[in-house]
Amino acid sequence: MFRAFLLEQANGQPQGFSARLATLEDADLPPLNEGDVTVAVQYSTLNYKDGLALTNKAPVVRAWPMVPGIDGAGMVLESRHPDWRVGDVVVHNGWGVGETQWGCLAEKTRLKGAGLVRLPLAFSPRQAMAIGTAGYTAMLCVLALEQHGATPASGEVLVTGATGGVGSVAVALLSRLGYRVTAATGKAAQADYLKALGASAIIDRAELAAPGKPLQKERWAAVVDAVGSHTLVNALAQTRYGGVVTACGLAQGMDLPGTVAPFILRGVTLVGIDSVMAPLPRRQRAWDRLARDLDPVMLERMTEEVPLSAALEKAQQLMAGQVRGRIVVKIAD
Incomplete structure (x- = not known):
């Protein structure tokens, strides 16, 4: 039983x-x-x-x-x-x-x-589940940013849906790796929580959630987006020349109501992140990096x-x- x-x-x-x-x-x-x-x-x-x-x-x-x-x-x-x-x-x-x-x-x-x-020997079963698919997905995003040339010297990184599971782990990982992280959230009361995880700045998700111009002021060297819809489109429109954006969620919606302008005028790369059917070697690499790069104190927090x-x-x-x-x-x- x-x-x-x-x-x-x-x-x-x-x-x-x-x-x-x-x-x-x-x-x-x-x-x-x-x-x-x-x-x-x-x-x-x-x-x-x-x-x-x-x-x-x-x-x-x-x-x-x-x-x-x-x-x-x-x-x-x-x-x-x-x-x-x-x-x-x-x-x-x-x-x-x-x-x-x-x-x-x-x-x-x-x-x-x-x-x-x-x-991984670095984790207990409880810690592995504190990471879970959300944290493993965040690591896949970080690996994709690195693969496409993002470094801490590249500039500011935006994380949307920052108080969620993917967002929280992404903020903790990126900040520990030396990136300057801006966290987008609709929960102003959680600003201290995000700063404790390593965010250097907080913006209101409302700045990204409504329809915007196809190209906007260049700001982000890289983006981890767990929200989709207008938020992802605005993040793309604000990404600097040659920057990279990872898309792994749809909290705002499945639609992508944007244009090709960021891709053909700024050379922005949009990388889709799938954690469900990712092949085993990619999974193992993500878990190995989590064991190395995720601070267990931040994970518990x-x-x-x-x-x-x-x-x-x-x-x-x-x-x-x-x-x-x-x-x-x-x-x-």
Whole structure:
């Protein structure tokens, strides 16, 4: 017997949606052909996608019933995969888990061994989930900025959605690497929090959220954007000649209501960041860099821990914009 959050949809109708903490049996686990490694999950986390799934705010879940939780860290209980043995401690991010395959907001789950990453020695399972997909995505953004020539000497870096999970980790990473970071947020009360993470300046997200000119005053050498829509378009319009912008989120919207002007007149590079299906070598590189470059003190400063039983309530707060930083879910009592 084990506990898990179970999402159900009666008769395939959205109005029949329910999310509850259920007690399940091993026989309820997905068959081994869907996941060849059985994991005792110690910690999970709440990302934006988890919030969408738990509150049914968007059609994230595509198979029913579903256990949500795109991230998990824990110990291998059983393995039919050659890379993993009983007792190994692993981390999981993405790969459709919590959407088409059972996820990690459960005391036990089955995952595909090919998608697992060995827990870096620098991190505990709790710290790995304080990072989670959000922090791992932030690291992918930093790697992309570096790949396209951004350095601390290049100039100011903008981070949008800065009090969110991706934004918080991005601010902490970039500032520790020596960049001057400007954080965009709609939460003026969190200015001290962002400065403690390393932001050198704070701007109101309203400066970026409305339609703007195709080209604006050059300001940013690089951008990490987790917001999309007009915010991303304005960030592009304000990026300096030859600068680079990474896009990894859609908190404001999926649309991109802009022009090609920043690309053809200023040589700006827009890099899409996908964390869900990123190949294993790229994942491993990101985790290795997180182990080297993320200050554990800063990580703890942005982290809140809740028990599994509180995951639904915290997801509702997340979707209402009442959460900052990272939420760790402690699975076992």
